[in-house]
Amino acid sequence: MALKIKVARDPSISPAAAKLRLLKKLRCTLKFEKLAWACGARLVAGVDEVGRGSLFGPVVAAAVILDPTYRIRGLRDSKLLPADRREILAERIREHAVAWAIAAVDAARIDQINIYQASRVAMRQAVLQLQPAPDHLLIDAMKLDCDHPQRAIIHGDALSASIAAASIIAKVERDRMITEWDPVFPVYSLASNKGYSTPRHLAALREHGPSPLHRQSFAPVWNNPVPQEVLAFMLDEKPEEVIEEMSEELDAAV
Numbered sequence: 600m601a602l603k604i605k606v607a608r609d610p611s612i613s614p615a616a617a618k619l620r621l622l623k624k625l626r627c628t629l630k631f632e633k634l635a636w637a638c639g640a641r642l643v644a645g646v647d648e649v650g651r652g653s654l655f656g657p658v659v660a661a662a663v664i665l666d667p668t669y670r671i672r673g674l675r676d677s678k679l680l681p682a683d684r685r686e687i688l689a690e691r692i693r694e695h696a697v698a699w700a701i702a703a704v705d706a707a708r709i710d711q712i713n714i715y716q717a718s719r720v721a722m723r724q725a726v727l728q729l730q731p732a733p734d735h736l737l738i739d740a741m742k743l744d745c746d747h748p749q750r751a752i753i754h755g756d757a758l759s760a761s762i763a764a765a766s767i768i769a770k771v772e773r774d775r776m777i778t779e780w781d782p783v784f785p786v787y788s789l790a791s792n793k794g795y796s797t798p799r800h801l802a803a804l805r806e807h808g809p810s811p812l813h814r815q816s817f818a819p820v821w822n823n824p825v826p827q828e829v830l831a832f833m834l835d836e837k838p839e840e841v842i843e844e845m846s847e848e849l850d851a852a853v
Contacts, residue, residue: 619678619679621754622676622678622679622754622757623679625754625757625758626758627674627675627676627756627757627758627759627760627763628758628759628760629667629759629760629761630758630759631737631750631752631755631758631759631761632665632667632737632759632760632761635735635737635748635750636667638735640734640735640748641734642664642697642698642731642732642733642734642735643664643665643733643734643735643736643737643761644662644663644664644698644726644729644733644735644736644737644761644765645662645663645664645665645736645737645738645755645759645760645761645762645763645764645765646660646661646662646722646725646726646736646737646738646739646741646743646762646765647660647661647722647738647739647755647756647762647763647765647766647769648660648661648718648721648722648739648769649677649766649769649770649773650769650773650793650794651714651718652795652796653777653793653794653795653814654794654795654796654800654804654809654813654814654817654819654820655706655777655780655787655789655794655810655812655813655814656705656706656773656776656777656780656794656812657703657704657705657706657709657721657773657776658703658704658709658714658717658718658721659701659702659703659721659769659770659772659773659776660701660702660703660718660721660722660724660725660765660769661699661700661701661702661725661765661766661768661769661772662698662699662700662722662725662726662728662729662733662736662765663692663696663698663699663761663764663765663768664696664697664698664699664729664731664733664761665692665695665696665697665760665761665764666695666696666697669695671688671691671692671695671760671764673688674688674760674763674764674767675756675757675763676754676756676757676763676766677756677763677766677767677769677770677771678756678766678770679757680767682774685767685770685771686771688764688767689767689768689771692764692767692768693768696764697731698729698730698731698733699729699764699765699768700725700726700728700729701725701728701768701769701772702721702722702723702724702725702728703721703773703776704717704718704720704721704724705812706812706813706814706815708720709814709816710814710815710816713816714814714816718741719741719743719744722738722741722743723743723744723745725765726743726745726747727745733747734747734748735747735748735749735750736748736749736750737749737750737752737755737759737761737762738750738751738752738755738762739751739752739754739755739756739762739765739766740752740753740754740755773793774793777789777790777793777794778790778793780812784810784812786803786806786807787800787803787804787807787810788800788803796819801819804819804820804823804825805823805824805825806825807825808823808824808825809823809825
């Protein structure tokens with residue numbers, strides 16, 4: 600059963616600003632972990648994804664089992680943390696967590712199965728990679744197709760320390776991945792916008808068209824007037840071979 604929080608929104612501010620204001624008011628604690636422990640769970644994993652609203656690159660998910668005997672101070676929703684603080688916390692999480700894992704679903708697969716399903720696939724893959732395996736999941740606003748007992752929590756990354764830890768790990772990894780593509784596609788300023796729809800990114804899409812790693816199913820990408828850029832290696836591939844390979848990858852993931 601998902602935890603739902605309802606608040607009245609100030610009509611004078613944007614929905615994004617209203618959400619950010621709400622998140623800043625929420626307290627990130629071990630409340631949900633303690634409830635799971637009290638019911639007999641020993642290895643409680645927080646699960647979250649990042650990059651869902653980006654126009655470029657993969658959606659990245661992480662799963663983290665925190666050590667109940669070691670407190671990592673400062674855990675909260677990764678969106679509320681400056682980049683340097685996220686880096687420090689990510690290092691501490693990786694060092695002190697019982698287990699952590701990361702999984703990604705690329706832009707091509709996102710276009711095939713939609714961003715919601717791609718997020719679920721990435722989260723499930725991250726959970727399945729955990730060693731030791733968890734016996735309870737706390738998930739940010741989703742249910743996963745797996746046999747683990749689980750609880751979906753609205754704004755979970757701002758309420759649950761485990762989900763916040765997963766959010767931080769995923770955000771740091773995705774930012775690293777996107778930044779590495781910046782020299783390859785410099786016109787999009789990926790190092791600064793991480794693939795999100797900033798005015799400069801949208802202007803670059805209108806002028807240069809999308810790269811092969813942009814999400815073609817997202818409106819700001821497919822409705823721009825310039826065709827998609829093609830990389831040299833793509834010209835050597837036969838369309839039927841690409842379709843067959845992508846289908847096999849999708850079947851294996853789902």
